[in-house]
Amino acid sequence: MKLSMAKLPTPIEYLPKLSRQYGREIYVKRDDMTELVSSGNKIRKLEFLLADALRKKCDVVFTCGGVQSNHARATAHLSVKLGLKPVLFLRQSQLTDKTTQIQLSSSLKGIEPGHAFELGTNGNLLLDKLLGAQLVFVTTEQYENIDEIYEQYKKEFERTGLRVYTIPEGGSNALGAMGYVYAAGEIVSQVKIDEFDAIYCAVGSGGTYAGLLAGLRFIGYKTQIVGINVTKTPSDRFAEKVTQIIREMKDFGVDVRVEKSEIRIIDDFSGPAYAVPTNSDLECIKQVASSEGIVLDPVYTAKTFRGMLESSSKGQKILFIHTGGLFGLFAQAHRFDQI
Secondary structure (H helix, E strand, O other), X not given: OOOOOOOOOOOEEEOHHHHXXXXXXEEEEEHHHOOOOOOOOHHHHHHHHHHHHHHOOOOEEEEEEEOOOHHHHHHHHHHHHOOOEEEEEEEOOOOOOOOOOEEOOOOOOOOOOOOEEOOOOOHHHHHHHHOOOEEEEEOHHHHOOHHHXXXXXXXXXXXXXXXXXXXXXXXXXXXXXXXXXXXXXXXXXXXXXXXXXXXXXXXXXXXXXXXXXXHHHHOOOOOEEEEEEOOOOOHHHHHHHHHHHHHHHHHHOOOOOOXXXXXXXXXXXXXXXXXXXXXXXXXXXXXXXXXHOOOXXXXXXXXXXXXXXXXXXXXXXXXXXXXXXXXXXHHHHHHHHHO
């Protein structure tokens, strides 16, 4: 069972100016157009995950991510639309700009008060607040044991008779990744995918990559899927996670065998830290926007697009998966004046 909340199919567009400039045939799958408030790749996963939450008659949805999380924002929006209460566990970060800050803290004993956050410039966090999501801020150290924190909160809700559904970071488990198994079929219906040398997507939690790879193999295509790692988690750990997700998809009718050699995830473009773009990433955002009218984000797609340009070869025909993230752009607004 899946919900139908995304605006599908999303188009595939040719980028003529950048193709001429870089000597490649570049196409983009516009998954930044899947919705408005829930735009991006996460909605495809959430169509499966939230359908499961409804099937299990849950009332509350837990999920986690960084303070600027696209996944958390999409989960909050879709949960509200479905009548579910979203509770977002957000990993806090120190901010250097002190001009527009608000002090936010958690509501359960045992979780330390949060640092200051720039609500005014963080588009995702602002939307989380507007949607009425319950926000729980945890430290980086606490985030390593997020399941224990989930359990604390889950007990509190269950004491009042509410049922809790837990979604992992990025919606990246076998059920969530089914969203990109379906997306693989959508892509195949739009283009002759066997004419492409590679498909590129961001790897932040692994589910999108796993779903695309499993989906294409399941329907018989061998096109290479290249992931650009936007985190500091080593690619070999992501390869293990992708393999596990694909293995567990058997429970949902997708029984494929993927060799380790088929998994290609590149570590070289993650920048100084997750959600921290380099000047080169920001320049990439400006270039793509000014030449093709397509806006990338600083956390995922700018790093991935730059990685695609630098790791592909001239003459290749390549497809870029635009996974959205527009709202995360505003937190970097001040840096564009510096490049």
